[in-house]
Amino acid sequence: MASNPILFTTLLLLLSNVFMTFAWYAHLKELGTKPLIIAIVVSWGIAFFEYCLQVPANRLGNTVLTVGQLKMLQEVLSLAVFVPFSIYYLKEPLKLDYLWAALCLLGAVFFVFRSKFA
Template sequence: MSFLRAPTVAPILLLCASNLFMTAAWYGHLKLPRLTMPQAIMMGWLIAFVEYCLAVPANRIGYGAYSAAQLKTIQEVITLVIFTGFSFFVLGEAPSWRTLLGFSLIAAGAFFIFQSK
């Protein structure tokens, strides 16, 4: 399992895990409308702490193997994929064709970040 510590693989896995937590922190409270605003904020902060504990090492491990712009791009594409799944499976919101098209255009833009000069 040494490939999991590779500076090209570990950041991606850590960013996937961190984005699961961040999506839950930002949007999970929408399934709990009975929470007061302070409760929703506190719940989000507690979940986001775990996200941060994963995202910081992801970026520190990956920097050098990837540029900062590439790390941010990886994170954004992962975010879109995880958000789409979360909104469908947890919130019950199927993405429209416009949403999928928009996300696809963002992912297409990410392609250019990884092109050699």
Template sequence: MKTIGLLIVSNIFMTFAWYWHLKATGVPLWKTIVISWSIAFFEYCLTVPANRIGFLEGWNGFQLKIIQEVITLIIFSFFAVLYLKEPLRWNYVVSFGLVLGAVYFAFKK
């Protein structure tokens, strides 16, 4: 559970680092890069231990990556709707559902 918690928090940082500037078009690109890298530093400080802990608890690399992608999609969905004000269309929901299917198969023994 610690792995999931760390991945959730790290993905919040990652989403802001990668996408906050889409609405801040008045900020020069070089400043955007510096700010994004500064935010991403905290993401890495959480993602690396999350993956190490998960691996030591018995998850393999494929499982860690797939669960991280699902968390990323969930966090990004909230970000896109709430911050970017983009609609969550039916085809995005279906696509996310297919990714959740991938999680099922990745963790199936």
């Protein structure tokens, strides 16, 4: 898999987004009645693993992608992780706005990556 840096970068970014989404939002459900400092410390602990994946992903990805392309990939994966998380874990309703946001991101992906595939 390391022979395909874009695929490996995408996988690392996807996994890092899972950790970061839990670090940022799981405390709302799991630790909602606990003191804020507990939520912060738990979130930092989870975020450590996100950084263990994010930093190598960006280093590897930067060998074949621009920083702008890496950031756009990160944002697309972030939404791809956040929407199912919010629906299934936080029990938030699915909103049409998620579709519109995804379409806007697809437009952004087109513009950021079009020179790579021209």
